[in-house]
Amino acid sequence: MKDRMHELIDILNEADYNYYTLDNPTITDQEYDKYMRELIEIEEEHPDWIENDSPTHKVGGKIIDSFQKVKHKIPMMSLSDVFSESEVYAFGKRIEKENIHPQYVCELKIDGLSVSLLYEKGKLVRAATRGDGVTGEDITHNAITIKTIPLKLKEPVDIEVRGEIFMNKETLAKLNEIRRQNNEPLLQNCRNAASGSIRQLDSKVAAQRKLDVFMYHLPNPLDYGLNTHQEALDYIKKLGFKTNPNNRLVNSIEEVLEFIEEKTATRDSLPYDIDGIVIKVNGIKDQQKLGFTAKYPKWATAYKFPATQVLTKLKDIIFTVGRTGQITPNAVLDPVIVAGSTISRATLHNEDYVNEKDLKIGDIVSIRKAGDVIPEVVEVIKERRTGAEKDFEMIKTCPMCNSQLIKKEGQVDYFCPNENCPARSVEQLIHFVSRNAMNIDGMGDRIMEDFYNFGFIKNITDIYHLKNHEKDLIRLEGYGEKSVSNLLEAIENSKKNSLERLIFALGISHVGEKTAKILATNFKDLRTLQNATMEELVSISDIGDIIAKSLIDYFHDEKNLLTIDKLEELGLNFKYLGQEVNEDENFTEKTFVLTGSLELFTRDEAKEIIENLGGKTSESVSKKTSVVIVGANPGSKYQKAQELGIPIWTEEEFKDKINK
Numbered sequence: 001m002k003d004r005m006h007e008l009i010d011i012l013n014e015a016d017y018n019y020y021t022l023d024n025p026t027i028t029d030q031e032y033d034k035y036m037r038e039l040i041e042i043e044e045e046h047p048d049w050i051e052n053d054s055p056t057h058k059v060g061g062k063i064i065d066s067f068q069k070v071k072h073k074i075p076m077m078s079l080s081d082v083f084s085e086s087e088v089y090a091f092g093k094r095i096e097k098e099n100i101h102p103q104y105v106c107e108l109k110i111d112g113l114s115v116s117l118l119y120e121k122g123k124l125v126r127a128a129t130r131g132d133g134v135t136g137e138d139i140t141h142n143a144i145t146i147k148t149i150p151l152k153l154k155e156p157v158d159i160e161v162r163g164e165i166f167m168n169k170e171t172l173a174k175l176n177e178i179r180r181q182n183n184e185p186l187l188q189n190c191r192n193a194a195s196g197s198i199r200q201l202d203s204k205v206a207a208q209r210k211l212d213v214f215m216y217h218l219p220n221p222l223d224y225g226l227n228t229h230q231e232a233l234d235y236i237k238k239l240g241f242k243t244n245p246n247n248r249l250v251n252s253i254e255e256v257l258e259f260i261e262e263k264t265a266t267r268d269s270l271p272y273d274i275d276g277i278v279i280k281v282n283g284i285k286d287q288q289k290l291g292f293t294a295k296y297p298k299w300a301t302a303y304k305f306p307a308t309q310v311l312t313k314l315k316d317i318i319f320t321v322g323r324t325g326q327i328t329p330n331a332v333l334d335p336v337i338v339a340g341s342t343i344s345r346a347t348l349h350n351e352d353y354v355n356e357k358d359l360k361i362g363d364i365v366s367i368r369k370a371g372d373v374i375p376e377v378v379e380v381i382k383e384r385r386t387g388a389e390k391d392f393e394m395i396k397t398c399p400m401c402n403s404q405l406i407k408k409e410g411q412v413d414y415f416c417p418n419e420n421c422p423a424r425s426v427e428q429l430i431h432f433v434s435r436n437a438m439n440i441d442g443m444g445d446r447i448m449e450d451f452y453n454f455g456f457i458k459n460i461t462d463i464y465h466l467k468n469h470e471k472d473l474i475r476l477e478g479y480g481e482k483s484v485s486n487l488l489e490a491i492e493n494s495k496k497n498s499l500e501r502l503i504f505a506l507g508i509s510h511v512g513e514k515t516a517k518i519l520a521t522n523f524k525d526l527r528t529l530q531n532a533t534m535e536e537l538v539s540i541s542d543i544g545d546i547i548a549k550s551l552i553d554y555f556h557d558e559k560n561l562l563t564i565d566k567l568e569e570l571g572l573n574f575k576y577l578g579q580e581v582n583e584d585e586n587f588t589e590k591t592f593v594l595t596g597s598l599e600l601f602t603r604d605e606a607k608e609i610i611e612n613l614g615g616k617t618s619e620s621v622s623k624k625t626s627v628v629i630v631g632a633n634p635g636s637k638y639q640k641a642q643e644l645g646i647p648i649w650t651e652e653e654f655k656d657k658i659n660k
Contacts, residue, residue: 001042005049008039012055016147017240053123053151065201066441066486067137070128074219074604076116076162077133079278080296081304085257088279091301092253095281098290099636102281105229106248106259109276109302110214111191112166113198115139117149117215122156124149129198132435142198145207150240159224161236163215167194168271171210188342190273212272215241220602221284228282249282260303267305276304288597291619309368309378312336316361317348317392319399323427323507325416327395327405329354331365331377338369346375350412351394358382360389398423419559425459426452428507432460436513437505438494442487450476460505461566463491495570498577499526502567506560509550518542519551526564526574530555541616586657588614593621595638596631600651609658621646629654 011027012035018026027035036055043050050056082088095102114130127143128136143149146165153159167190175193176186187193197209218224218232226232230249237243248259260277267274281287281299290298316332329348336343346367348354357380359365364384365377397404398416400423405414416424430448433440440463451457454476456469466473466488473484500520504513511519522540523529529551537548554560568574592610594603594617601609606629607617621628621640628641629649641648649657 001046002049005039005042005046008035008042009051009054011035012039013053013150013152016055017150055151065482066489067139067199070126070131070136070138072116072128072134072136073160074602075133076114076130076136077292077297078295079300079302080293081276081302083304083306088257088260088301088303089253091279092256095286095290095299100281100283100286100289102283102286103228103230104250104253104256105233105280105282106250106256107216107278107280108244108246108263108270108274109278109304110164110166110244111189111273111275112164113191113195114162115143115165115198115213116160116162117143118160119153120158122153124151137199139198141203142200142206145203146211146213148213148242153239155239157224157239159239160219161215161239161241162217162219163213163241165194165198165211165213166190166272167197167209167211169273170271175209188337213242214244216243216247216278227284229280229284229287230282232284264305274305276302278302285597288603289595291594291603293619309366310336310338311364311381312343312367314359314361314363314365314377317354317359319395321398321400321416321421321423321427323424323431324509325418325421325424327398327414327416329392329394331359333365333367336367338367338375343367343369343375346377348377351414352412354392354394359392360385361392362386362389400424422452429457429460429463431507432505433463433494434505436501438497438501440487440494441490442483443490459563461563461570464495464567464570464572466491495572497573499524499573499575500578502526502572502574503529506554508554510547511550515542515547520576521578524576530561530564584613584657586613590615590626591624592617593619593625593628593637593641594631595628595641596634598629598631598651600655606654613658 012032015025015027015032015035018024039054040056043054043056082091116128116130116136117124118126118128124140124144126138127140127149128138130136143165144151169190172187172190172193179186187196193209194211197206197211200206215236216233218226218236221227221229221232221235224232224235226235233243233247246263250256250259256277256279263274263277279301281290287297287299292298313334314331315334317329318332320328320330322328329350331346331348333344333346348359357377359377359380364381366379366381368376368378394414395405398418398421401416401418401421403416403418403421406417407414418424426449429452430445432438433443433448443463448457451466454472456466456472457463470484470488473479473487474481498520500513500517503511503519503526504516518540519529523532532551534548534552537543537551538545587610592615594606598606610617615626618625621637621644623644625641625644625646627647627649628637629651630638631651638648
């Protein structure tokens with residue numbers, strides 16, 4: 001009977017692949033149902049036989065308590081955006097300057113949710129979201145319900161493949177019809193529907209949403225003997241993954257633009273939403289030569305379709321207060337759907353912005369989503385004015401605490417100077433718990449506002465006393481025992497965060513994520529940073545006078561010091577938990593540039609080694625470069641290093657220096 005179970009699993013998985021991935025059914029629905037019933041009966045009779053690649057998992061049923069964090073072995077980087085033909089040309093010219101004349105692969109940019117699928121010996125072991133690129137969330141229980149995600153590959157390989165989970169337009173329409181009949185809120189667009197579905201704790205919900213996926217990236221193609229991106233796409237398709245049939249290999253930027261023009265014209269006829277075209281250099285060694293910026297690969301970019309514009313009425317202009325006290329005017333609009341989302345608010349940035357656009361309350365205005373994401377007021381339709389419109393007036397006092405606003409010389413923004421202003425307090429709290437700061441799951445903007453208004457949280461230390469209000473929280477509408485328990489657990493877990501998150505979370509003026517990481521790696525402990533002098537701070541690369549003075553001012557404020565003392569008493573980690581730097585004379589305070597194809601290390605590994613030995617890396621060669629490390633087929637960086645007389649190490653020499 002166990003042999004029959006394996007036979008049924010193979011039959012049904014092959015049928016799923018042919019039907020959902022190849023759109024070429026090989027057995028009838030009746031046969032499929034008969035095989036599935038037989039498999040279910042065997043598994044119910046012998047539950048200890050159930051295997052991870054069984055197609056019965058596709059119906060869902062697993063329920064988890066919360067999403068576990070997953071660290072990506074290779075970061076999932078985002079893409080730079082371009083918005084015009086000239087910017088596409090400029091992308092091509094930058095590549096040609098590196099003496100590269102590549103082929104390009106053009107792909108449809110699916111409007112969904114990025115996913116990483118990890119397989120061991122050909123079997124799916126983990127699915128994770130992109131998250132912040134370094135750390136995502138484990139969504140395996142939902143991913144296995146997607147028919148186009150194979151649980152078992154056609155070859156027993158260890159591999160990670162990346163792609164995009166999405167929902168088809170027809171699926172969304174059917175789902176909304178059911179929700180309409182049940183008097184449930186409608187899902188506004190395919191992307192939000194897909195994202196919301198994949199983040200359900202109950203996998204049955206995800207299974208019912210009939211999600212789909214296209215796989216488009218293999219992070220380490222050379223490990224599989226693949227030399228081009230197109231070869232990588234062909235290989236992952238051969239393994240059983242669904243790839244987009246609209247992908248096209250082209251020979252020039254001119255052909256890229258032809259592809260963009262063609263797909264822009266047919267965009268609306270596609271069964272799924274796309275918001276642009278992804279352009280990738282095809283050759284893997286060309287990709288390695290071009291390298292990366294801090295955020296993006298230099299060998300790829302995303303052309304974003306021009307934003308859809310619609311007209312609506314500017315009903316009012318209201319003002320909000322940010323965590324630094326900055327006053328921002330905001331447009332209150334007649335609700336209107338723009339690119340699939342209902343828009344009723346849009347930021348107007350500052351007084352000068354409103355005056356430059358000559359906005360009046362009551363105007364008919366043009367609205368779009370900048371980059372298909374952020375609502376933006378484009379212009380006033382002045383010919384639609386009736387004379388009943390009201391002129392805009394900048395407020396003089398804070399809308400929350402009535403303090404007189406100030407405007408510093410040379411700045412365009414107004415500020416509330418009252419550090420105890422309720423609005424500033426709420427924004428500071430929201431920043432503290434945000435994903436890139438202390439990353440406390442379950443404590444979004446609305447929840448933080450509720451807790452502030454209810455009196456549970458008035459300052460950041462109150463967050464860690466929230467457990468004292470557990471019974472009160474459970475009684476609140478919309479808060480159950482399980483959700484409150486998960487929230488309190490997330491708060492407790494945040495105490496273990498590394499120092500750089502805490503520094504950023506404190507909201508020190510001019511200290512962003514990158515600066516917080518620099519400070520954490522240099523000072524290792526918050527108390528050491530607290531006692532740092534101006535001279536010690538400015539001696540650190542990338543820390544200038546403005547940032548240093550802001551830090552000195554922050555740590556000389558008695559109120560801030562009291563907060564830090566309380567956080568320490570509450571058990572928050574004050575130390576940097578990243579890898580320690582072991583300084584070495586060959587690397588300390590030196591700047592390295594990597595060029596060519598490395599064989600003994602990946603680029604990320606080489607960079608990490610350099611930084612852990614006290615050095616730093618750069619993407620370009622200049623007189624300030626200390627050493628250029630050269631792999632196979634080096635490019636213009638190698639030539640420039642020779643011209644400038646900069647020391648050059650082979651990869652073997654680099655390895656010897658490390659070993660010493």
